[in-house]
Amino acid sequence: xxxxxxxxxxxxxxxxxxxxxxxxPIKDGKVTDATRIERVVPTIKELADKGARVILLAHFxxxxxxxxxxxxxxxxxxxxSKALGRKVLFAPDCxxxxxxxxxxxxxxxxxxxxxxxxxxxxxxxxDKDFANNLAELGEIYVNDAxxxxxxxxASTEGIAHLLPSVAGRGMQAELGALGxxxxxxxxxxxxxxxxxxxxxxxxLLGNLVQKADCLIIGGGxxxxxxxALGKPVGASLCEHDLGETAxxxxxxxKAAGCEILLxxxxxxxxxxxxxxxxxxxxxxxxAADDMILxxxxxxxxxxxxxxxKAKTIVxxxxxGAFEIAPFDAGTKAAALAAAKLTKSGRLLSVxxxxxxxxxxxxxxxxxxxxxVSTAGGAxxxxxxxxxxxxxxxxxxx
Numbered sequence: 399x400x401x402x403x404x405x406x407x408x409x410x411x412x413x414x415x416x417x418x419x420x421x422x423p424i425k426d427g428k429v430t431d432a433t434r435i436e437r438v439v440p441t442i443k444e445l446a447d448k449g450a451r452v453i454l455l456a457h458f459x460x461x462x463x464x465x466x467x468x469x470x471x472x473x474x475x476x477x478x479s480k481a482l483g484r485k486v487l488f489a490p491d492c493x494x495x496x497x498x499x500x501x502x503x504x505x506x507x508x509x510x511x512x513x514x515x516x517x518x519x520x521x522x523x524x525d526k527d528f529a530n531n532l533a534e535l536g537e538i539y540v541n542d543a544x545x546x547x548x549x550x551x552a553s554t555e556g557i558a559h560l561l562p563s564v565a566g567r568g569m570q571a572e573l574g575a576l577g578x579x580x581x582x583x584x585x586x587x588x589x590x591x592x593x594x595x596x597x598x599x600x601x602l603l604g605n606l607v608q609k610a611d612c613l614i615i616g617g618g619x620x621x622x623x624x625x626a627l628g629k630p631v632g633a634s635l636c637e638h639d640l641g642e643t644a645x646x647x648x649x650x651x652k653a654a655g656c657e658i659l660l661x662x663x664x665x666x667x668x669x670x671x672x673x674x675x676x677x678x679x680x681x682x683x684x685a686a687d688d689m690i691l692x693x694x695x696x697x698x699x700x701x702x703x704x705x706x707k708a709k710t711i712v713x714x715x716x717x718g719a720f721e722i723a724p725f726d727a728g729t730k731a732a733a734l735a736a737a738k739l740t741k742s743g744r745l746l747s748v749x750x751x752x753x754x755x756x757x758x759x760x761x762x763x764x765x766x767x768x769x770v771s772t773a774g775g776a777x778x779x780x781x782x783x784x785x786x787x788x789x790x791x792x793x794x795x
Contacts, residue, residue: 401573401792402564404441407538409450411506415536416441416566417455417553419543420474429477433772434545439481441542441566442509446484451504453536454511455492455553457546463519471514478511486511492553493518493531501535515553522551529556542566544573545773547788558791565792573789575769576780579748584709585611590701592617592715592729593753595637596644601782602714607651607658612704614659616693616717616728623648623660629681632666632688659704663694665718665725672722692718693728702735705745711736713749714781716757730761737766750777 407414418438423430445452459469475488485508489500492512500510512535515521520528529552533539539561541547546554547569557563565573579587589610591599596619606613615623618635625631626644651658666688667676678694693701705711717732719725739745749758750771758764771777776786 399573399789399793401789403570404444404540404564404567406564407562409445409448409538412450412538413453413501413504413536414445414450414538414540415453415455415532415557415561416445416540417543417546417557418442418566419545420454420456420471420478421458421545422474422477424473427473429474432477432481435474435478435481437568437772438542438566441540441568443482444567445540446482446507446509449506450538451501451506452509453501453504454486454509455515455532456511456543457516457521457551457553458514459516461514461516463516463522465517469514469516471511475511482509484509489513491517493528493535497535515551520552522549524550524552524556526556528552529560533557533560536561539563540566541788541792542568543788544569544771545776547773547786548776548779548784550787554788555791558788563792569789569792571769572771572773575748575771576777578746579710579712579769580609580781583609584746586708587710587712588612588614588704588708590614590616590711590713590715590717590732592619592717593751594618594635596622596640596647597637599715599778600643600647601784602778603647604650605781605783606712607647607656608654610656610712612657612659612708613651614701614704616661617715617719619715620660620693621690623658624681627660630684630686631690632684632686634684634688634690659700661690661693661697661717662700663696664690665692665694665728666690667725670719670722673724676724692725693732698728698731701732705732705736705739708745711745711747711749712781713747713758714751714754714778716753720753720757720760726757726760729757730763733758733761733763737763740768741766750774750781 479486487510621636626641
């Protein structure tokens with residue numbers, strides 16, 4: 399796709415609306431994880447440094463069109479100011495006289511954060527009047543919120559048709575990384591998909607078997623595939639009713655020339671709790687009361703062997719129950735191997751999804767991946783091959 403970026407703009411003295419995603423966790427009025435704030439700093443800082451009058455739009459939580467004090471963006475203004483190294487003003491509404499007055503008070507290089515867009519019902523319904531009210535505040539629109547791009551909301555999609563619109567640096571980086579990883583990948587392309595259930599990732603699996611040269615399946619969802627092949631999975635998490643679906647996915651993969659790699663060596667325990675006694679066994683030696691909780695060492699070696707032959711890796715979901723030791727070992731070993739190959743220049747590695755980001759951070763591997771997306775749902779929908787309204791609007795703006 400083609401879209402414009404900040405390089406195509408002259409923003410000095412212009413009112414520039416920037417859609418950001420700063421929907422960060424807050425406890426006792428304090429931000430506990432500033433990752434999303436840090437991701438939007440480059441775009442905001444560049445615009446302010448160039449003399450733009452920067453107007454930030456964002457959502458927070460799910461207030462469903464009502465004013466909910468606990469979902470105000472006011473507590474985010476201070477940590478955002480700290481991250482930017484400059485004052486961020488705050489306005490207690492995103493449209494109307496309050497917002498207009500705040501915008502009119504801006505001088506070149508100044509920044510104002512407007513209140514939660516979802517305090518208005520028109521945001522999530524993509525109401526034209528609400529989008530117009532937002533657009534009236536600025537002269538240029540910048541979307542730097544890829545993580546909200548799968549929603550056709552007024553501040554992500556509607557407004558893009560009303561003003562000259564471009565991608566911010568974060569959006570640009572995300573689209574660039576995903577394009578290299580999936581749209582035009584260097585091959586072989588290896589996809590890693592883990593997590594608990596295949597029922598939540600049917601579209602993802604269906605798309606990836608058409609795109610990847612090898613699909614590595616781990617986590618609880620691997621058990622469903624193993625059971626579909628007649629392998630014993632004991633007391634493991636398994637969607638036995640989706641056996642036929644699993645076989646259909648395997649048939650599609652075979653027809654597309656995509657290898658599906660399932661674990662043949664696993665770590666089992668009698669219960670799921672920290673440091674419970676565990677052992678590593680062949681997939682053919684699972685007892686009736688065994689729970690498969692991680693991939694075993696031989697299976698990890700198989701995964702790393704595929705990584706070493708690959709040019710591109712796309713990763714979504716952990717390979718085991720990584721939250722609890724020792725069942726984090728498989729994910730950690732595979733992640734560190736991918737990180738090492740990436741750092742040596744042999745591999746392009748792109749990962750995303752909430753559990754994936756947490757698992758890679760826990761393994762100490764995230765910083766050496768080519769790109770780690772914090773986008774969650776938007777990242778998944780992109781991998782599923784779906785069109786994202788917020789991205790499409792930039793293309794057609």
